[in-house]
Amino acid sequence: GQNIDQPTEMTATEGAIVQINCTYQTSGFNGLFWYQQHAGEAPTFLSYNVLDGLEEKGRFSSFLSRSKGYSYLLLKELQMKDSASYLCAVRGSNDYKLSFGAGTTVTVRA
Amino acid sequence: ETGVTQSPTHLIKTRGQQVTLRCSSQSGHNTVSWYQQALGQGPQFIFQYYREEENGRGNFPPRFSGLQFPNYSSELNVNALELDDSALYLCASSGGQGTFVHNEQFFGPGTRLTVL
Numbered sequence: 001g002q003n004i005d006q007p008t009e010m011t012a013t014e015g016a017i018v019q020i021n022c023t024y025q026t027s028g029f030n031g032l033f034w035y036q037q038h039a040g041e042a043p044t045f046l047s048y049n050v051l052d053g054l055e056e057k058g059r060f061s062s063f064l065s066r067s068k069g070y071s072y073l074l075l076k077e078l079q080m081k082d083s084a085s086y087l088c089a090v091r092g093s094n095d096y097k098l099s100f101g102a103g104t105t106v107t108v109r110a
Numbered sequence: 111e112t113g114v115t116q117s118p119t120h121l122i123k124t125r126g127q128q129v130t131l132r133c134s135s136q137s138g139h140n141t142v143s144w145y146q147q148a149l150g151q152g153p154q155f156i157f158q159y160y161r162e163e164e165n166g167r168g169n170f171p172p173r174f175s176g177l178q179f180p181n182y183s184s185e186l187n188v189n190a191l192e193l194d195d196s197a198l199y200l201c202a203s204s205g206g207q208g209t210f211v212h213n214e215q216f217f218g219p220g221t222r223l224t225v226l
Contacts, residue, residue, distance in 0.1 A: 100152030
């Protein structure tokens, strides 16, 4: 089975940096995804890691350590529109499904 | 290129009824996955269809069933609805040639099902 943990809520100020951690215990691993979900909307793809290290994509970066079962999503230069839920998801070795954490609600304050 | 679409957007049913939700995959995608997202939770995998065959199933009872059609669109059917089935049902498509390096899943807007 899969067990994916991430904090429930985080609050930060506009222009600041926030790091969302995700730990996972899975029976197989074939990639870790981060999705952003605004209230009432569908999740949208942010990033993908399958090898250890940092992937940078504009203001967003994602890090993976497979040996530690750990990832983080780093959001820099926060904007009000970044207020959303951020979902960590792991793809198992069978490559057919994503197992999601419960999501981290990030609130950006002026 | 059109994205993933789902219908209806919202639906209200009563306990014991049956419901069919529909999904059209993104152009060029041959795989459709269905997820159930309860309020305040992450999406939970229901099942996946690849080339009209079920290709994996999550921990959902048999009253959750599905279909995929030759054009890769898909249906999710839920029989004998229960109150706990109230959720956002998300369809995600993936697969295809060339474009999708990571085979990431692209989600539709979802169907909000309320069971009274």
